Amino acid sequence: MIDNKSKLHIFNTLGKKKELFIPIHENHVGMYVCGPTVYGEPHLGHARPAITFDLIFRYLLHIGYKVRYVRNITDVGHLENDADEGEDKIAKKARIEALEPMEVAQYYIDSYHFTMDVLNVKRPSIEPRASGHIIEQIDMVQRILDHGYAYVANGSVYFDVVKFERDFGYGKLSGRTLNEMISNTRTLDGQDEKHNPADFALWKKAAPEHIMRWNSPWSIGFPGWHIECTAMSTKYLGNQFDIHGGGMDLLFPHHESEVCQSTVANGEESVKYWVHNNMITINGQKMGKSLGNFITLNEFFKGEHELLERAYSPMTIRFFILQAHYRSTLDFSNEALIAAEKGLQKLCSALTTLEKLKAGNSSTEDINAWILRCYDTMNDDFNSSKLIAELFDAVRIINTVYDGKGSLNADDLALLTQYFHIFFFEILGLKAETNASGNELSNSLMDVILDLRQQAKNEKNWTVSDMIRMKLNELGIAVKDTKEGAVWEKN
Amino acid sequence: MIDNKSKLHIFNTLGKKKELFIPIHENHVGMYVCGPTVYGEPHLGHARPAITFDLIFRYLLHIGYKVRYVRNITDVGHLENDADEGEDKIAKKARIEALEPMEVAQYYIDSYHFTMDVLNVKRPSIEPRASGHIIEQIDMVQRILDHGYAYVANGSVYFDVVKFERDFGYGKLSGRTLNEMISNTRTLDGQDEKHNPADFALWKKAAPEHIMRWNSPWSIGFPGWHIECTAMSTKYLGNQFDIHGGGMDLLFPHHESEVCQSTVANGEESVKYWVHNNMITINGQKMGKSLGNFITLNEFFKGEHELLERAYSPMTIRFFILQAHYRSTLDFSNEALIAAEKGLQKLCSALTTLEKLKAGNSSTEDINAWILRCYDTMNDDFNSSKLIAELFDAVRIINTVYDGKGSLNADDLALLTQYFHIFFFEILGLKAETNASGNELSNSLMDVILDLRQQAKNEKNWTVSDMIRMKLNELGIAVKDTKEGAVWEKN
Numbered sequence: 001m002i003d004n005k006s007k008l009h010i011f012n013t014l015g016k017k018k019e020l021f022i023p024i025h026e027n028h029v030g031m032y033v034c035g036p037t038v039y040g041e042p043h044l045g046h047a048r049p050a051i052t053f054d055l056i057f058r059y060l061l062h063i064g065y066k067v068r069y070v071r072n073i074t075d076v077g078h079l080e081n082d083a084d085e086g087e088d089k090i091a092k093k094a095r096i097e098a099l100e101p102m103e104v105a106q107y108y109i110d111s112y113h114f115t116m117d118v119l120n121v122k123r124p125s126i127e128p129r130a131s132g133h134i135i136e137q138i139d140m141v142q143r144i145l146d147h148g149y150a151y152v153a154n155g156s157v158y159f160d161v162v163k164f165e166r167d168f169g170y171g172k173l174s175g176r177t178l179n180e181m182i183s184n185t186r187t188l189d190g191q192d193e194k195h196n197p198a199d200f201a202l203w204k205k206a207a208p209e210h211i212m213r214w215n216s217p218w219s220i221g222f223p224g225w226h227i228e229c230t231a232m233s234t235k236y237l238g239n240q241f242d243i244h245g246g247g248m249d250l251l252f253p254h255h256e257s258e259v260c261q262s263t264v265a266n267g268e269e270s271v272k273y274w275v276h277n278n279m280i281t282i283n284g285q286k287m288g289k290s291l292g293n294f295i296t297l298n299e300f301f302k303g304e305h306e307l308l309e310r311a312y313s314p315m316t317i318r319f320f321i322l323q324a325h326y327r328s329t330l331d332f333s334n335e336a337l338i339a340a341e342k343g344l345q346k347l348c349s350a351l352t353t354l355e356k357l358k359a360g361n362s363s364t365e366d367i368n369a370w371i372l373r374c375y376d377t378m379n380d381d382f383n384s385s386k387l388i389a390e391l392f393d394a395v396r397i398i399n400t401v402y403d404g405k406g407s408l409n410a411d412d413l414a415l416l417t418q419y420f421h422i423f424f425f426e427i428l429g430l431k432a433e434t435n436a437s438g439n440e441l442s443n444s445l446m447d448v449i450l451d452l453r454q455q456a457k458n459e460k461n462w463t464v465s466d467m468i469r470m471k472l473n474e475l476g477i478a479v480k481d482t483k484e485g486a487v488w489e490k491n
Numbered sequence: 492m493i494d495n496k497s498k499l500h501i502f503n504t505l506g507k508k509k510e511l512f513i514p515i516h517e518n519h520v521g522m523y524v525c526g527p528t529v530y531g532e533p534h535l536g537h538a539r540p541a542i543t544f545d546l547i548f549r550y551l552l553h554i555g556y557k558v559r560y561v562r563n564i565t566d567v568g569h570l571e572n573d574a575d576e577g578e579d580k581i582a583k584k585a586r587i588e589a590l591e592p593m594e595v596a597q598y599y600i601d602s603y604h605f606t607m608d609v610l611n612v613k614r615p616s617i618e619p620r621a622s623g624h625i626i627e628q629i630d631m632v633q634r635i636l637d638h639g640y641a642y643v644a645n646g647s648v649y650f651d652v653v654k655f656e657r658d659f660g661y662g663k664l665s666g667r668t669l670n671e672m673i674s675n676t677r678t679l680d681g682q683d684e685k686h687n688p689a690d691f692a693l694w695k696k697a698a699p700e701h702i703m704r705w706n707s708p709w710s711i712g713f714p715g716w717h718i719e720c721t722a723m724s725t726k727y728l729g730n731q732f733d734i735h736g737g738g739m740d741l742l743f744p745h746h747e748s749e750v751c752q753s754t755v756a757n758g759e760e761s762v763k764y765w766v767h768n769n770m771i772t773i774n775g776q777k778m779g780k781s782l783g784n785f786i787t788l789n790e791f792f793k794g795e796h797e798l799l800e801r802a803y804s805p806m807t808i809r810f811f812i813l814q815a816h817y818r819s820t821l822d823f824s825n826e827a828l829i830a831a832e833k834g835l836q837k838l839c840s841a842l843t844t845l846e847k848l849k850a851g852n853s854s855t856e857d858i859n860a861w862i863l864r865c866y867d868t869m870n871d872d873f874n875s876s877k878l879i880a881e882l883f884d885a886v887r888i889i890n891t892v893y894d895g896k897g898s899l900n901a902d903d904l905a906l907l908t909q910y911f912h913i914f915f916f917e918i919l920g921l922k923a924e925t926n927a928s929g930n931e932l933s934n935s936l937m938d939v940i941l942d943l944r945q946q947a948k949n950e951k952n953w954t955v956s957d958m959i960r961m962k963l964n965e966l967g968i969a970v971k972d973t974k975e976g977a978v979w980e981k982n
Contacts, residue, residue, distance in 0.1 A: 068591065068594065100559065100617065100727060102617045102619070102727060103559060103616050103617050103727075106614070106615075106616060106617045106618055107616075110614045113604070123597070123601045124597075125594050125597060125598075126591065126593050126594050126597045127597055128593070129620070129623055131623060132620055132622060132623025132624070133623070134626055135625055135626060135705055135706060139706065214626050215626060215630065236591060236593060236594075441933045441966070441981070442932045442933045442936055444966050445933055445936040445937060445940065445966070446936060448940060448959070448962045448963070448966075449936065449939060449940060449943075451962070452940075452943055452955070452958075452959070455955070455958075464943070464946070467943075467946075468939070468943070471939045471942070472939070475932070475935050475936070475939075490932070
């Protein structure tokens with residue numbers, strides 16, 4: 001196999017440039033990605049990071065790494081205003097629905113899994129839950145206290161950002177300053193306990209009505225939002241690991257706070273490559289519940305939202321997301337999704353055509369060069385956008401050969417087939433959808449129908465052959481006569 | 492709707508007789524079921540309890556209860572010899588594979604979920620992991636220590652079964668005696684720490700090579716196997732709850748130990764109804780890895796085991812399990828599975844025929860009586876075996892009407908359709924399989940083919956109509972001409 005390990009470059013948010021990827025332990029990659037906060041139905045904001053890091057996971061595996069991919073589930077401690085104050089989101093939802101918080105969390109965890117499954121997102125190696133790692137979080141808070149970078153106030157524990165700024169410098173990852181951290185917080189419960197408004201909670205004492213709570217040395221309470229990722233990544237990947245991923249929206253203050261925590265608790269920065277996917281918009285607008293453009297993934301799959309003209313399949317959504325490079329913004333619109341659907345169908349049709357190609361004596365196309373170009377796109381910071389463009393170039397090759405305007409020898413045809421499959425199925429994680437290629441029984445029945453049609457044509461029984469064509473048209477099936485016989489396509 | 496709540500009887504292992512089911516809190520049911528230990532691929536021993544308690548969950552929901560169904564995942568602390576000694580199974584597997592134990596656990600959790608999904612087992616309301624509830628287990632061990640029914644020895648904590656026997660009497664649930672508990676244990680690591688060989692571990696100090704470990708007041712170690720279920724059922728369902736389920740193999744010593752723990756820790760027995768599903772055998776033999784008859788569910792689905800003549804679909808497995816009452820033993824054999832498959836197909840065909848029935852002016856069958864008989868079977872300790880027999884009686888009714896030898900008026904036809912669907916899909920959780928009824932596209936294509944066949948017959952073109960019949964036969968599709976037109980069935 002081609003040695004892609006020596007060529008892979010990743011854009012590192014820490015330093016803001018592409019760097020050659022060199023893992024800490026040869027042949028192994030440790031990757032931690034911030035997973036979902038489970039208090040609502042999965043939406044586009046869940047799909048993009050899940051698919052981005054699925055692509056990266058798949059590619060690292062493909063080029064020969066043993067990857068431990070940890071993606072957490074935040075089922076506690078994510079505070080409402082994304083600073084460290086206010087009510088725990090999950091506990092709040094549970095009270096409204098008069099449910100046990102873990103029952104709410106479980107419902108949305110299951111919903112997340114079902115949805116990611118249909119998007120063909122591989123399960124991570126380990127999927128730890130924040131509520132399942134309270135001991136580890138308490139241990140890490142204690143370590144930060146022991147090192148003198150946190151303080152206890154009224155049963156809660158806060159990270160001393162001012163002291164950290166003095167000793168290590170704040171904002172390495174995000175470029176934000178302490179003042180921005182302060183203006184990011186609001187004057188809410190707990191602010192009067194802090195030495196400085198920039199400080200963030202490591203442990204919060206539970207108010208009496210707060211139903212998710214655990215014993216700790218400081219109070220019956222719950223962990224702050226940022227500590228879970230540092231505690232769980234350290235537990236499963238060690239003090240230092242290769243890649244930490246997440247959405248751009250988590251860069252500040254969440255990831256910046258993780259840098260503070262791990263620097264102090266582990267005595268060193270944990271992460272070698274920070275990787276952030278960019279945001280999505282809908283018809284040019286930020287997505288938000290108050291804006292009326294908040295569309296869940298299931299609504300996309302069913303076409304059940306006033307902004308959607310119709311349903312879009314999971315593979316259309318996946319393909320659309322992969323058609324943009326993960327560091328570009330991505331705007332969802334009906335036009336763009338319909339275009340993506342057509343593009344995906346074109347690739348699926350090419351897969352079918354590819355099966356029918358016959359090898360010639362010589363090649364008019366350079367397949368090895370095409371394979372190298374495909375890998376180059378992925379080695380250039382996982383550029384799936386350019387990889388898909390290369391797959392469309394392969395479609396051009398396939399159709400040229402199919403139309404008899406070019407040829408491939410047996411070796412090149414085998415290579416093209418092998419690598420088209422590798423890039424389409426294994427690396428991009430796409431699937432040929434049933435409505436594009438039909439299932440097994442449908443394919444057999446179509447064979448029967450096309451035989452009947454051929455027989456009618458042989459007998460010059462145009463009434464029957466026209467009737468067949470008409471009825472198939474009603475089902476959205478187009479039949480095309482080629483020199484290799486009739487082929488069909490469902491749109 | 493019929494008031495089934497006042498009629499439901501459940502066989503209670505505690506007392507060994509059927510009892511009217513009266514929930515602790517009106518309209519609510521709390522149910523805890525021992526879930527999988529995640530150190531291997533899911534097999535029949537996982538399918539039977541999952542499907543048994545899925546049936547119970549579905550029925551309780553159907554008759555109007557709000558059910559909180561908790562099924563745990565044992566990802567730590569299940570000790571190898573099912574007593575309290577020896578090495579933690581998961582940690583052992585992890586060391587063999589040189590993996591992080593949680594990576595092994597995650598792999599098998601995902602595998603369990605995928606397999607239960609295809610068996611159409613509903614996800615429980617809460618699925619807590621033992622490793623995620625170490626704090627709760629430590630708290631409960633402390634409570635048992637505080638009450639004087641446990642002692643610390645060399646960093647481990649043991650339950651004092653002798654003292655429990657004296658104060659409360661041992662063996663209420665299983666009828667086993669202390670002597671049997673003693674003979675159930677073996678002379679292994681830790682026995683010399685116990686005051687009495689019958690005592691069982693609540694917390695074990697970790698040996699240096701034991702990689703799953705947590706801080707506790709007594710040692711760095713891990714919880715005993717029995718404590719997790721008591722801690723997690725108490726947390727999510729309260730000190731007292733309605734139903735505790737599991738396989739018969741867990742009755743002793745696991746559930747008997749749970750009785751000891753909750754009696755002491757909560758000051759009362761927790762469980763009102765103990766429900767146990769019986770065991771499975773394969774060709775009359777106990778299933779076991781050493782016996783060469785250990786077949787995973789995926790091997791059943793793919794037919795990939797030397798004992799299997801061919802593949803059996805997930806719905807065939809589910810139907811086969813439901814065809815026996817959960818308290819009967821169940822023997823798997825090729826003959827029995829093939830018979831189950833035919834039975835399921837018969838029900839699926841009847842579903843199709845049912846759609847085609849036309850209402851008459853009067854009814855020759857008593858549909859209301861049939862509905863009541865169906866509910867009676869379920870109210871009699873969830874007797875799915877008898878319910879399926881009633882569904883076959885409905886097939887007889889359906890065919891009688893279809894053949895014109897009987898009739899149903901519009902109301903009765905609507906009732907029969909409604910309740911056949913309720914019992915088949917909602918309560919038994921069965922699905923009409925694609926190879927029985929075809930998918931949407933296949934159905935449309937078959938319509939095209941049957942139209943062509945009809946046209947050929949009209950034109951007395953026997954060559955074409957025979958060719959169609961022959962080609963469909965090759966695909967395993969049989970066409971039958973009825974007074975309502977041609978119908979088809981795939982076998």
